[in-house]
């Protein structure tokens with residue numbers, strides 16, 4: 001049987017959730033008649049997050065019968081667990097919301113192969129924001145313009161944005177000078193980590209110096225998040241090891257506050273989930289006060305530097321709008337500016353382009369490149385996407401092995 005399969009191209013303004021809910025509730029739009037009265041399942045990040053919340057609330061595993069809970073699994077391990085779970089219910093069709101986000105290249109290939117193999121048994125509806133993710137056997141194409149489905153011909157790979165259209169101004173300088181004098185910011189010497197006797201990291205040696213721009217690569221489960229939690233001082237496995245964070249050995253009485261105030265951290269979950277009601281301008285300024293959202297009256301100089309950032313991003317006209325009312329792409333840029341505004345000693349960007357459409361991802365990467373070249377901040381950028389325009393100075397790559405992942409510098 002030749003099933004019909006759909007790709008729905010979304011951008012950051014598309015109301016994906018409305019579409020998904022209607023389809024699953026049997027309100028089938030024209031163009032999807034084959035799915036009428038059929039049983040559908042959803043494979044998405046928000047479904048995974050729901051299960052994670054439920055596991056925590058009920059204190060037991062819900063979709064797996066392994067010893068490990070979803071929360072401590074790597075993103076790739078979670079995605080695999082969810083796919084197995086949604087297929088157990090034997091749906092007639094499966095909605096896949098950006099299924100390749102957060103997956104390493106090999107796991108993406110494996111998932112593509114799996115979906116290809118089941119294309120005769122099950123119909124697939126792929127919601128897709130990066131055109132390079134398109135499943136090759138999909139035969140029907142739509143675009144979701146806010147709430148409206150528009151038929152499209154197979155969309156060609158997007159045109160590149162004109163460099164000159166991006167960010168003409170310089171990165172606004174910090175209000176206060178850089179506050180760490182030494183060259184070496186972070187040093188991991190022969191770091192080993194294992195969980196329940198399972199080795200994860202083996203003899204990791206990594207030095208991050210002032211102004212370095214690093215990309216951190218590695219397959220799902222190779223230990224990238226574990227390394228980041230070492231750098232931010234949050235992982236207790238760092239005790240007793242040769243881990244130096246801003247000059248201080250882990251466990252030598254260092255202040256968590258001192259570490260945190262020197263690090264700008266950006267991850268999409270924190271952007272997309274933020275629920276307070278703050279103006280765009282205040283969200284940017286809150287990066288100077290180490291709060292998420294502004295709870296004090298801003299000073300003149302804070303207002304001035306926020307204006308420069310918003311002008312740089314081309315979002316000055318939105319300064320009084322609620323952060324909530326922006327598109328996802330705009331929110332990510334604002335949160336990235338929020339993390340950069342004080343020129344932290346170290347900026348960590350954890351899968352920052354996941355879920356963005358091609359154009360927004362390109363804009364985001366251009367902002368990071370510009371910040372790297374015009375500031376003294378060191379940057380660690382973690383991504384599976386291998387963003388084509390990212391310009392890191394070095395790549396730190398984790399390679400998985402039986403005794404844990406080892407690292408190398410390129």
Ligand SMILES: Nc1ncnc2c1ncn2[C@@H]1O[C@H](COP(=O)(O)OP(=O)(O)OP(=O)(O)O)[C@@H](O)[C@H]1O
Nearest residue numbers: 072073074075076195200220221222223224225226
């Ligand atoms: N608290 C924990 N208890 C048990 N196992 C853990 C814990 N934290 C992490 N792990 C395991 O350590 C391994 C490395 O996880 P980590 O999240 O660091 O990988 P990652 O490289 O960030 O993966 P991904 O790219 O999929 O996010 C995984 O196999 C994970 O299941």
